[in-house]
Amino acid sequence: MKNVKDRFWEKIGPYLLVAPAMTGIALFVIYPIIKLISMSFYKVNQLNPDKTKFVGFSNYQKMFKTAEFQKALVNTGYYALFMILIVLGCSLILAVWLGSKKSRVNSAAQASAFLPHIISMVSVGLIFQQMMDPDYGIFNALLGAMGLQKSQFLRSSDSAMNSVIFTSAWKSIGYYTLILIAALQSIPESIYEAADLDNAGSVRTFFKITLPMISPQIFFVLIVMTIGNFKVFETIRVMTSGGPNNATTSLVYYIYNKVFMDFDVGRAAAGGVILLIIVGIMTVLYFVSLSKKVHYQ
Amino acid sequence: MAAIEFKNVTKKFGNHVVIENINLKIKDGSFTVLVGPSGCGKTTLLRMIAGIGPQTSGQVLIDGNDVTEIAPGKRGVAMVFQNYAIYPTMNVRDNIEFGLKNNKIPKEERDILVKEASEKVGLEEYLDRKPSTLSGGQRQRVALARAMVKKPSVFLMDEPLSNLDAKLRVQMRVELIELHKKLQTTFVYVTHDQVEAMSMADTVILMNNGFIQQIAAPEEIYRNPANLFTARFIGSPAMNIVELNDGIRLGFRPERGILSDEADPKADFSVEGQVVTREMLGRETTYSVRDPQGRTYMVTGLDDPYKVDDKVYLNVSLKHIYFFGKDEQRIYEEDAQQYQACLEALRRGL
Structure with a gap:
């Protein structure tokens, strides 16, 4: 016993x-x-x-009625959607290009693509803000030199959000490229050789072999990016402070505003709960819809 | 069906020359085994036929046509890789079908071909399974079916059995021999295992350091090695080699040595020694015998009369003795002058 x-x-x-x-x-x-x-x-x-x-649900009721919050919601969705499309697309293309063979040019390109990741978002934001200055910035100088139409960038509510997305994408592409390169390099060479012997063209090899083989990493990147992008704050705080005319106010920036400008903690908490729910739903959706297509070995 | 020919083929990796100026013909419909120690260039040779590691210079001909400029998928060859290289994201059917789809073969025909191939290797019930749920032997069969279904004129196999356990390996060996008989196509098989080479091949190509040592049928390569390397590589335990005078070396197979209690006056080669180890393998027994000079001989026999430390005489008759010259090449009986020198050296003793 x-x-x-x-x-x-x-x-x-x-x-x-x-x-x-x-x-x-x-x-x-x-x-x-x-x-x-x-x-x-x-x-x-x-x-x-x-x-x-x-006060019960009053914080929520009032919040949903304000234009500021509605705008923040739409902006955040827009930001997240385009960030994911642009960053995932670009880093996939870069990864396939840089990971395909080892040469000095490729490793230099890989290093320089990763470089933005180690710079702080605040510095990146400030530098891009200067470069995007409609009057003295280098971007408009370049556009002008090429005979293209100049842009107001951050100063116009039409182009501000896209300018922020451009900056954030520039910063994060390198990091995801690195993850995808690592994924690509884990595919055994002999599988590609077998595909060669099976007379598979390069496009077919990419969609039938490469992409399915790195689907777990793409799935991971997708979830991490979605969560990260719904929480966007720094870039917006540094570059636009949510302006002009709330054109770039994000959900987190709204929350920040409520706490530190309006001192309305209850309202900010309600915003936080909404963010939590959105990110939660997105993650669950991904898992349910994509998990069947993702291949884990 | 196709014959393969190498013409003045050289392969370099960077500045490192792996294969230099090789000329070789592989007969149509043969089961040719490329064998040799690791790094001898056998896999490199195979990959050149497949086109996945093309030659640096020279020509590779399949069925008389130079395939240098032809993509791997259009050469009419199929390959089974050492690690199988099955597409892990596809199920068994898709794996087998992939090449057919790429070749734009219509659905009905594909279904028939896949069914045929999977039946041949016994995988009909596993067609909808993912490779990760299959055992090593089953994956091996998927790789085989994938190669077979394309009805290639040349089958290339790169150590396909090395990842299987011993029992399965023996079984697959037999199946591959039968498969070759059924298909009647050219098989080129790479292995470092001489047992596989001897048991499956109708032609063995023995390589070392990028050079071909001997091309012959298994029994020929065993009974009539052309040089010292071949003599040592083929056969287990390896041939006993004894150095005589003038760089001449003598060799005999372990099973040709006869142990006795007394020196045999009729034996052409006879040494006194002591049994150092004895391995009882069931059917036969392997002794290692050490002579007073410290040389060790392996002797195998069906009888098992001696124990460790017994004093014995090792006798070999001339018809089982091979001579090798200073250049490590075989000295044949037909080469009377040199052969006489060898006999003289043998008579003078060790």
């Missing part, structure tokens, strides 16, 4: 072992989420907590 001590360990031991990690998760993940959700139902008064009062 096992003694009492052994039985105790069998039952309790595992829980004790995961307890430190679980405490961390509870403290830094679960508690903040619960706190966020609860705050979104209150009118929070930070100076005098006694005056904080329960």
